[in-house]
Structure formats: C-alpha cells, structure tokens
Amino acid sequence: MKTLNGTKVVKVGLGSCGIAAGGRRVFDALSAKLKDSEVDLQQTGCIGMCYKEPLVEVSLSEDERFIYGDVTPEMVERIVDEHVVKGQPILEWLVVAEGDSAPLQEKSPMTGQQRIVLRHCGIIDPESIDDYMAADGYQAIEKVLKTMTPDDVINEVKEAGLRGRGGAGFNTGMKWGFARAAKGSPKYIICNADEGDPGAFMDRSVLESDPHSVLEGMLIAAYAIGASEGYIYCRAEYPLAVRRLKLAISQARKRGLLGKSIMGTDFDFDLKIREGAGAFVCGEETALMMSIEGHRGMPRFRPPFPAQSGLWGKPTNINNVETFANVAWIILNGSAAYNKFGSEKSKGTKVFALAGKVARGGLVEVPMGMSIRDIVFDIGGGTSSDLAFKAVQMGGPSGGCVPAGLADTQVDYDSLQAVGAIMGSGGMLVMDESTCMVDLAKFFLNFTQDESCGKCVPCRIGTKRMLEILERITGGEGKEGDIELLENLAASIKRASLCGLGQTAPNPTLTTIKYFREEYEAHIYDKKCPAKKCRALITYEVIQDACTGCMLCEKYCPTGAISGPKKKPHTIDDAKCVRCGLCMNVCKQKAITVY
C-alpha cells in the first residue's frame, strides 16, 4: 500500500460507490495501460468523496497524494501519460492534492476531517490482510493479549469515552463491563452491521474498505467480556461487504487470529456471518438476536438486557461496525489520544454519510463537536443547487430535522438531542429550499411504517394513522386540528412503543412541525405547498410573455395538458395536468412557473 522505495502507486476506489460509478472499467483500463510498467496498481475501498466516483489516486512519492474524480476509462491514457509518467498532474481533473508538490487547492473536502475509523479506508487494499497488518493491523489485539487484562481493556475503552456509534450513544466500556460481569456461558459478541437508515452507508464503507479493523475490534471486545463466539449480522444487500468480510475471516483464521489459542494464548474466539434479509427493524438489537436465532425479527421487551440474557438467552454484547472500528486505534494510541478529539461528553470522531442536496456528498469523519455548518459548507461545499440551505436531517428516520437557523449546533450526542434530533448512526441528509418539510416527514414515516415489525400497537397502527394524516395534508385534505392530532398521537407513540423504532418514528414529524410549523399550516389552511412539491397543492402555468411557442413542453407533456399554436404562447389545462414537472424541466425559456 505504501509507495516503497519510489514505486509509483495508482489506486482505484472500489467500494460499492466506486464500482457503481464504473470504477471497475477504470481499473481495467488502468490495468491494461500499466501492464508492463512498474507502477503498482491497487484497489482500495471507499476514498470518501462519493460524489466524484470513480476516483483514482496517484502517488508518485510517499508523501503526496493526488486524487482524480469522475474518471472514465477514456481519461486513463492522459492520467498515465501526463501524471504517472511525466509527473505533471492534470489540474482540471483533480479533486484532492496533498503533499509538498501539490498545486494550491481551494478547500479540499478532506480539510477539517479527522480519520480514525476511516484511517485505512481508501488507503489499503481491503482484500489484503498483509496491507492491514502493514498498517499496524492486529497489533492492538497483540498488545491486549500480551499486556492487558480484560479489565484493563474495559477501563481503557471506558476512559476513551467511546460511545456506541449505533445511535443510542451508550458508553462502550461500561456496556462491556456489564457483559463481563454477567453470569452465564458461553458469552457472545455481535457486530451489528444491519445498517438500514435510508441514505446511510458508513458501516458498509468501513466493511468494504477495512474489514479487518472490525474483526480486530470484535476480538478485543471478546477478550474483554470473555466471549468465545461472535456473529456479524450483515444485511444481504451488502454483498461486497459480506464477500470481503468472509475473505477477511478466512485470512484471519489462516493466520491464527481467529480460532483456538489466538497468538499462542488461551484466548479462543471465532466468528460467523449471518446475513439479514433486509428488515430495518433487525438493526434493533433484540430483533437482531431473534433473527440470528431463526425467528421472525421482532424486538422484545427489555429488561432483561442482552448483557444479561441475549442471544440464546446468554450474556451478549452488541456493538455496531463503527464502534468496533474505533477500538484498535484506542488500544494502540491510548484513551488520552482519543480523548483529545471531540467535545466534553462526546469523545472522538464520528463518520457521517453526507447526502442529499449537498455539493460534495460522501463519507466524512470529523471530530465530535464540529458544527453542522462547517460540515455542510466546508466539507460538503454547501448545497448542490443554487437554492439556499434549508435544513439537515440527522439520524435518518429515527432522527430529527435541524433547520438552517440552528446550523451552528455542534454535532455531538447531547447538543443534537437538545434540538430534537439525534446523532443516530450518522446519516446526514442536506436539504435546500426545494424540499417540502411535510413531504419529508411523510417520506420518513412511510419508511418506518413499512419497516415496523407489526408487533406493538402504537407503532403498527399509530404510525400508519400519522402517515395518513400527513398524506391528507400533502394531498390538500388537511383539516384544522391535524397538527395537534399529529403531535398528540406522536407523544403517545413515543411513550408507548416497544422498541426504538416506534419510540423514535415520530421524530421527523415532530421536528418538522417544531421548526416548520408554518409550512404545515400553509398546506392545511392556504392549501399551498411553499416548497412547491406537493402535487395536489401546486399549479403549473405558462408565463405568456416568456413562452416562445417552441412546443417542446407540449411534446413532453405525458397527458396532453399543454396546447397552443406554433410560435405562440402555450397554455396548460389544469384539469389534465398531473404536475409531473416535465414541462418545467424541458423549457429552455424558463417560461413555466409553478405556484
């Protein structure tokens, strides 16, 4: 992975994001082009700037890094010829340039990021255990096994202040302590890799880019609590992650890093992968365990907590991918080093999947406590449209909406909770002025309603009734009292639901009501959608002065709602119009307006 003795290295990002954008074809083109050269062509995981995939990194020396974005196979020739061979970076294609020889850039998307979890992502070859080991891999477990007691490990993690990255933010060290103290054997370690929030892909990227760091974290946790068996519960929709995990497990087994007497000690530990069928609720830990046991994935009540009675009724510790990926770093660098990052009560860094109407979407890792504004603007580059930044949805369907007015809110567990949002697993959805907040609430509720396991009444029926009210409002049938009905129902659902899914499902609705109540009122009382999204509440019209009668809109209109004589202004028959917006999109004169 490193440029050894002046070897030139070219890497292609081949996470799912890279592959989906055509990374393999770029890789093949590079492979053909570099066939007889001494250039070391490598695959790596997610480099982070998903919006520019496929990404190709060129490193001609150890301390420099040039990353090209939107690379096509056609561009390969020039990159190799000009940059790799002649050492002249192609400035107009560059996304990132790091190192002394790098030409000055404006703000790099990497600026302000602090990579702990993603320390190897986009750098090492995820399919090579040697790469991982060359990057200090499996040194933490070695340190643990040779120099630390389980209590030492738990204390170190506790001291580091690492909080569960799955969303709830419980202190990981304490959680391990409970599982360690629990009576019963065997004990289990489970890695929750059932990442289900729409728009979230942190865990997938880590698993695809650095699977060994997760295994190492699990090994350390297993040692700490006294577990000898572990499961990784990964959704089947992540085939590449599953494939690389399987590969990593078999590599680790071959090296004696999994199995009996690991590193010559009496510590035994082995792992199995369980593929989930894609039920969102299976990310809830009790449902996840039900699913591993072969039952329908339905949450059960707590207590007893998994630490006391988890998988097969045995003491079980469950952490998510990102949490485990932090562990080896903490052990190697110490809790104090970890502690340096973050805010008072939220230590370390957090990975976010930056998505939505943001200019530079992708995977970013920042120290806790950075403001939403800094993430959205400095790293994300602001909105992707020419419209103003409106809000950000934090924490997916369980999270809340933070309006632009609160953009200075620090991203840490407690500050987010104070404004009604949550850290969640790290989904960060950016919205601009074209987003209807009622529609947004409806979108998330539709998701949670579909994904409710159906067990408890408030979640199964309550969210359905809330959804119906939102549908009614966006459909122009909103009634006076609907907002209050939503609020009351939401309060009961939050209190009465059995698991986190139901308890948080009303959050997007509640926060959008809290911060954008006037938008709800406009739908209900004025029968208008201020964002001009809700079809039942908008009207398309041709601006007569602007229309040249080019007839393009007429041609595209799927219902024949637009008509008019050639070269004369056209009109839209509102009764026929289905508000698809095609006319607006195709009009070159911007002669279509919506109100």
Add this chain to the structure above:
Amino acid sequence: MNKMAKLKIELNGRPVQAEVGSTILEAARQNGVDVPTLCHDPRLKPYAACRICLVEVEGARGPVPACANQVSEGMSISTHTDNIATLRRVCLELLASDHYGDCVAPCKLACPAGIDIQGQLALIADGQYEEALKLIKESNPLPSVCGRVCPRFCEQNCRRNLVDEPVSINALKRFVADYDMAMANGPVMPAVKPSTGHKIAVIGGGPAGLSAAYFLALKGHGVTILDSAPALGGMLRYGIPEYRLPKADLDKEIATITALCDAVHLNSALGKDYTIESLKNSGFEVIFLALGSHASQKMRVEGEDLEGVLPGIHFLRDVVEGKKVELGKRVAVIGGGNTAMDATRTAMRLGAEEVMVLYRRSRDEMPAAAEEVEEAEHEGAQFHFLTAPVRIVEENGRAAGVECIKMELGDADSSGRRRPVPVEGSEFVIRVDTVIAAIGQSLAMPQLNTGTSPSLNSRGNIEVDKETMQTSTEGVFSGGDCASGPATVVQAVGAGKRAAYSINRYLNGEPVIPPVKPFNSSKGELNEIDPTEFADKPKIPRAKMQAISVGERKHNFREVETGLSEEDVRKEAMRCLSCGCTDVFDCELRSLSTEYAVEATKFSGEKHRLPIANDHQFIQRDNNKCILCGRCARICSELMGLGAISFVHRGFKTLVQPALGIPLAETQCESCGQCVSTCPTGALTVKTPLPKPGPWKTDDIPSACPQCSINCSLDLRVKGRRVVEVTSPIANKVNDGNLCKRGAYGTLFVNGPHRLIAPLVKRDGQLEPATWEEALEAAAAGLKAAKAQYSSDKLAVLASPKLTNEENYLAQKLARMAIGTNNIGNSFGLPENDALGQCFGKNSSTCSFDDLVNSDLVFVFGSDVCTDYPIVSLKIKEAVDKGSKLIIVNSEATRLDPIAEATLKVSKRMAEELLQTMLNYVFQYDLVDREFVERRTLGLQVLEHNMKPYSLETWDEAFWVKPSKVIELLHMYLRAKNPMIVIDADSIGMPELALVCNLALVTGNVARKGSGIIALRTYGNSQGQIDMGVSAEYLPGQEQVFDATPRERLKELWGKSLPKRKGISAQEMIQKAGSGTIRGLIAIGGGNDDLDIEHIGSSRAYSVLISPVFTEGMGQADVILPGSTFAETEGTFTSAELRIQRLHQGIAPEAGKQTWQVLCELSTALGYPMQYKGVPEIFREITKAVPDYSCLKFDKIPEGGVQLSTCDENTTFISPLWLEGMAEYGAKGK
C-alpha cells in the same frame, strides 16, 4: 428459586408484599389490582406487544409493560394514573381504528327495546323457541304485541337488505310468542328477585307502563298499576284495531305482566281519583307516569266541530268499547299516519261503502307503515294525495262533505320531507257522510292542583331526561308517548325499560345515571357498506306473512295476518347473516374499550378488509378482528410445538396467517383449538355445531373430559338445550386451561346429529320407536327369556369406560345382581391389564401428573404421548423446560423426540426383550437398590430366577439397536434422583408392564415425590371402571371375585349373594356374543363411538343397548334405550392420577332419562329393584362398596376434583400414590 419468598413493593401508594420472581402483573393481581392486558396469557411467555399493561414504575425511563417486568424489592408501581389511562385509551382507539366488524348486529342497535335479535334468530334456527322467547323477554315483555304491530326498525337496518330483502324478524318474534302462549305449561316467566319492599305506582297501563312494571317487578319491587280505562293496554287496546291485534292475545300478554304486580287499579284516573301527592302519602316511593297521548289534534278548519266529524283516536276507541258508531256510506279519513290507516280499515269493516284517505303530501311522505297503506288499498280504500281539507261542508247541521285544496310539494322542511304548498284556486268538494280526522295526538295532561306537577316541555309533553326518564319532580319518572309525543309501541317499551333501570337505581340509593354504553365497533350504516361483501350470499326470498283474503275480512275484525308456519320460521331464521360478533360476550377488547370509554372512530383510516377464512373444520378466522397480540401464534408454537399459524408481512400490513398461506386445515394444525381459547377477540372463533353461530350468553357448567384418562377440567358452555362450546378454565389443577382436539371439539357430539330421541324396539325385524314402558318391558322379557333358557353366565354386560363411576357401578351391580353373572367388562373389549395391581396392589398410577414437573428424568415407554395424551405431553415439556431430562422408547418417532436427551426405536414386539435385558443388566452389575428392596418389596429372588436370558450381546445382532444406546439410556434412568416412567396401560402388554414395574421397584424408583409410574389409559373413566369392578375378575374396590371378605361386604350392601364364577373377558364376551355362545347382552355406551362395534351389531344374542346416539353398527339390536352423555348427567370420573372429579349436568337428556335411571329401571324390570333418589345416593353407596373411596363425600368434592392420595389421614384409606404403605404389596415378579 423459592417462589413463595416475598418482597415488599409499593402498589398505587400502598405497601404490599409480592412473591419473588413474579411479574408486576402477577404481583398486582396477587394484591387484588387488575392490570389490563390483551396479549398476555399465563400459559405463555411475556410478549409485551399490546401495550395495554403499561404501568408507571418510579425511576423508570418510561412506562413499563407489567407483563414482562419482574418486581424488585422496594419497587414503587402505579397502575392507573391518568397518563397510563391515556396511553391505554390511545392504544385501544388505534386498535378500534383497524377493527372491521360489528360487535353487535345493526338490528339490535336499531331496536328501541334492545332485543338481542341475532341471538333470538340463532335460537329459532335451532328450534329452541322457548329459549328464544326468554331472550326476547330479557328486553321486551310484549313479544306477542310487538310481534304484530312493531314498526320494525330492526328490519330497516338489516344487512340482508344488501343481499335481497331483510329477514322477517318481527314475524319470527310473533311465532315464538304465539308458540309460547300455546304451550301447555304456560308462558315462559323469567325469574323474579326476592322482594325489596319498595313500592312503585305506575300510572297508565299502556306499553310504557307495562314495560316499566315488568322490569321493576323482576327486580323484586312492589308494583301497582293504575289506569283510568276499564282495562289495561292503553293505545294497544284502544288505538290498535282488533284485526291487527286481537284483544284476546293482548289480554294474555298483559296477564303475564300483571301476574308479577302487587295490584292493578282500573277506572282510576290521575287528578280525579288520586294525585302524585296522595300516592306518595300512601307509601309509593316512586311514581312512573305513562299517560299516553290520547288527545286528538285539531285540523284547524271551519266546521270541524260539526256532528259527523270524528277525531280518529276517539273513533277507534268507541269501536273497541263496542259503542254504536254511525258512519254512513261515504267516509273521508284525513291524515297519513297509522291512526289514519287504522281508522280507514276499521271504517270499511264497519260497512262504509267508500272510504277516502285525504293526505296533503304524496305517498312517499306518508308516515304510516307501507304495509298498512298497501293493505288499506288492497281492502279498497281510495287515496287522494296532495289533498288538504280547508273546510268541512255543513248540511243540516252536520258534516256533508270536505272542501279540499290541491297541494304541490315545495322545498324540504325541518323533517326532511318536502313541504306541501296549496295550489291557488284548486279548491273542490268531496261529498261524504262522515269525516274522520286522524292528523295526530297529544298528551291530555290532567290538572294536578296539589303538590308539584312535573314540568311540560314546549310541545306540551312531560319533560324528562331522555336517558334516565327522570322528570322535574323528585321521585317521579315518565316515559312513553306522554313524554316523547306520539311514537311507536316498541319505543314505549324501551322507555319503560330505561325508566325501570333508573328507578331501580333511585330506589337503591344509587346516582340515577344511564347504564354504561358498551363499546361498539361497527362496519357502518347500511349505505356505507360495500354490497360486494355479501356477493357470495345466495338470494333467498323472505318468508311471506300469511293473511286471510280480502273477502274474508269483510265486515269483521278477524286478525288479518295469521303468522308463519314452523317450517317457514326455521328457514327464515337461517337467512340471518349473523352480523354481530359471536365473541361479543367474551371479547376482552370490547370490555376494555368499554372500561376506557374508547371512541371507536377517534382515529380513522385504512382498515384491513380480508375475507373471513373458513378453511378449517372447527375454527373460523376473521383477520379483520385480529389485534395481532400473537397469542394464537405463540400458543401454537411455544406450547403446542406446532407453528401452524404465524406472522407474515410487516408494518400495518402485518397479519397472522397459516404457515405458507395455505388453508389452516392443511397445515400441521392438530385442531386442539388452543388458539381459539386464547384469542382475546372474535378473530378466532369456534364453529358451533348449530345452524347459526350465536352469539350465546351461556351458562358455564363445570365438567370433566370423558375422552381420555387425563380427565381435563372442562366448562360446558350451555345455551338452552345445547352445549355450544367446550372450554377449560385457565386456573385448574389438571390441565391449566389447555385442551386437545378431542376435548375441545370431540365432546360436541352431545349436540347430535345422531342422538336418539326415543326408545327403539325391534318389531318384525325392524327397529321402531316405542314408549319407555314398552321398551323396558321388551328388554326385560328378552333378557329374562335368555337367562331362563340358557343360564346367567350366557348373559353379559358391557359398559363404556366413558361412563361415570355411578353408571359403571350400576352396570356391574346389574350384571351381578339382576342377571347373576360376573360377565361384566368394558365395551371396547380392552384387555384387562392388572400388572400394576399385581406389583403394587393397586391397578393404577403410583403418582400424579404434577410429579412429572418435580422429577429430574421422564422415561416415556411405548407411547406417543403427543398424539394420544397431548395434555400430558405439555407437562412433560414443562418438566424438560424446568431441567428434567427426557428419554423415550417407542416404536415410532414422536414429536417429543427433538427435546429428548435419548430416544430408542424399538418395535412393540421387542419391548419385552428390551426390558428383560435392562433388568438383567441391573442384576448383572448389581445396580439393585438393596435398601429399598429389603424394606419395601417381596419376591426379588423369584423375579431374578424367572428372568429370561436376554442380554446386550443378543441385541446387537438381532435388533439393530446399539447396546451402548441401551446402556446409556438405562444409566440415565439409574442416575436420576427422581425418575418418572410414563406408559400407556392400554397399549402395553401385561408382561412388559410387569417388567416396567419391577424395573422401578428394584431400582427403588417408586413411592417418592417425583418418582414412580404414570399409567395412562385410553378412555375417560378407564380407571373408574377398574375401581367400580367392571371386570370379570375384580369386584368394586379391585378385589377378587372369589375373595370372601369383599363378597360378604357387598352381599350386605346389595342384599343378595354374589355370583362366584369368574366371568369371561370383555374381548371374549364380544366374540361370543357374535358367535352365539353369549345369548343375552346389555351394552351401555356414553359417547358417540362406544358401541359402534360390529360384533354387537351382528350379535346373535338378545341385545339391549343403552346409548345416547344411534350408529349404524347398532342396527341389529333388539331394544335400544336412549341414554345420557357426560354432559347430561351428574356423576364422577376417576382419572389416571386418581383424581376424582364431579360432572355437573349441563343439558337435559335428549330422550328424558339419564343413563343411571335407565339402568335402575331395567334392573327393576329384571326383578332386582334399584331405586335411588339421585346420583349422590349412588355415590354414597360406592363409598361403602369401594374402600378406597370411603373418605369421599359427593357434595364435598371441590371443583377440579380431589386426588385419592389427599384423603385425610384419619380415614382407613391407604393411598396407592407415593405415600408410605407400599411394603405390604411389594414386587411379585413374573
């Protein structure tokens, strides 16, 4: 864990104790606080899905499900705070928002009297007319009257309107009322509560007054009716003409009410003869004013006071009173209501040649019942619509015509009807002799000069609270037309009923508030229902009311409508769509929704609308009523281990469905009905084996299951003559509320269809119905002849092991005394296997089912308990759950195998060899429990000596079973501290059973708590038969027939010497009856398959069968006497764990006699008189005949029964269960 240890908690601010390890829910119930729940069943693990049991726990982050959280020391719990109530209500309202079904049928909801019409129709469909009438009379004391004159709001709302025509509900009501009146034993009279001493005056004997009087009298209050007229009935008598409501019928019905009253004062008018004040002074605490509406409204036209103008209501009254009314030839009746129609038809009957009805609107707006209008037209009345009188034309000082004006319809008025507007200049005159003005009535309130008179409202009626019927005057209530204005009979009945409810509360010193309105889920009004829902219902025309022809009606007042035939009535009742939920009386969702005042439509939105699944013989599934509590799915998988139904889909679309979506009957479902028993709503219901599914408000009669020797505790849910459902109480000692298919559904055979309703006697080779006397005589003669011609021992008696102890006892007594033979055995021809008796001295189990749970190892030998004894298999599972090990030896795989520690497949043929091998191994390696054998047994050496030389070596080659597996299994048994053996005593051979007993004895594994042998038997009272001496070899008390001591004891008891010679086995009896060696046979069955034996059918013996059912195999019998089933008799069963349970009589025997009575009468006819006053007396004799039972008293047997081992120590009885006292029996070894 010590379950009885206690800890301290605070419950709703009260310090209380709770058992350690109990959930909050259990702890609350232990302390008398009921925490509601919908998804919890004590038989299942906590689930916490319904969120109804949420409570507040101090310090907890949010509300906590009480069913799933255990109490801890010092926990402070609040179960009923406002916040919690809000959450519960929201959850219930959400459930209601997705509940598509009618709790109560719309017909009942529409009925002002609130008659349970669906229940009524269901009873009628089943031919239970008397029960139907009882049900009607719970709500309406005037079924005969209403059955004739009711405006039938029910039929207007009948869902059948969406299919074809409404069910003819009212005609059916009339049928049962008439049927009842015609019954010889008089009309049905409901039970009256004991006298309360309160006195009430009901003023006015019309429908409201009669109704109030009736309901108050039933409560035990003293009611006096006062009426100004010479006879009771009010408008029923003076307003409704004879041809619609014959006064004779009215009188009969009124008599049923006045019979309940203290006194009736006629010709006694308020304001004239007495006042409210004077009534109060004479001791009446409450006065109910039901004065009616007897004043005619004025037409307000010129000339209406002329002679020849009659107010309609006065005209009708005069006719009833027999006054001479001169009408002339042409009569005009003005008005469009029922009184106008009555006047019209009455006028025609009085001889008027032309009767014209003048009505100012059109036909559609007429308030009169459509049928009345049609009949009037049919009888010849002329209708002039849109015609209003403006003046009465005078001639010679009397009316001679009506000047009318034409009207046209304008805009709708406040009543929703279009307002008639006069057409200017359209006046015309109709010449008539008499004008009858029937445009409405009003209250004629008497002047009350003293005391406080109740206020009147703006319409001149008495002002009342519409729900409580209270007036402005203390202690005075009012209802009927005088309070509501002119209305219908049934509305008056409803008002009287409401008033009675309020008056009763008033008299009891309770606040006068209306009854709590039960929660009601409704599919919606008629016009809101999608008719395609009923697309599969075949169109069946409505029964047509029979009526006399118009010709027959001329000039007389004969009743026009003559009613429906019984055949029509049964068919018509079957047209009912049974809209209301059959679970309405038991639904937990409904009762909670009522308690929490749930608004059914608080949340509205999409509802599941799925077809009702009829994919199972016994179970109906209505997903529209499912609340997804998961109880059915969990009981099926968690308890029964089947998983025939489970959840599918997610979110709002989640459903409970049979596995893989196939029909339930095709899944692994075993039809145990456990899912139905746990379903809290009407989503899963039993298909009642009756024409209609109810709903039934049942009497629950405790009983015990006759199907196998476990004798599960049952509740027979009885309605009238039927057992509509069989359930089991959750809190019972035998089966914890669990039942299997045979218990839940097999027992329903008692309802038919093959029930015998009369004795049958063979005449000329054909069985023909006969009277009891004829049949008994014939039976006795036939048997006596056989006995005389051959000998007593050529006769035999077979009794079913499903019969009670008392019936079995009488059967053997009949054999031994009346016939004089020991040829007595069980009707199934089961071999008598007395190995247990030979080894232990008593032929029975040596321990209780509960010992299974106390054991550390359960050894099932040679039985598939899951199939044959499912309830015991549940106990074995429970034992395994608690840590017991399970080993199974059987010829086939069983469903318990997966939880067994070790299993061995050994064919029945090899069972003896296996046991011999095991015992030999025990001897060879000296694994005998010497101390136990020494102290408690006899004959070890004999046993050792007689052992066959099987050893493990022979096994390997011969039987394909690894010796190591046999040793492993045996060692598990030997290592266990408290091992239990479970066998099926009816399928295991005698040598094998003896070996099992000896294995237990030589290893010292009997006679301890949690250690011994459970001997299961196939039929319900197999053990009782053994104890009662239904045996060729054993007398009552399991004593040998040739043993002198018992013979003496019984001789004294029975007054006659016992036959000495041992009888032949039951199997032999059956064979020999077929072959002709047995010449006379009495066979007694108690179930539906007990006597279905071909041998009996083709018997060449003279055969007398006593059976509750007729089956094909019985066709060859000479006499068949109908017997009773377990549901129709009192008595006791003795179970395989020696539990004696009482059966209570649930329904009357179909043919009038219980089996014990038949046996007594037959014995008497045979010359050995048996006379008992009842079953308790027979049982008393049993306690003398059977020493083991001597400590029992029939009346003292508690619900759930008593085990023989629990008899108190002062009795002479020695328990065969695990108590001391074994030594004197000991192993005899074979």
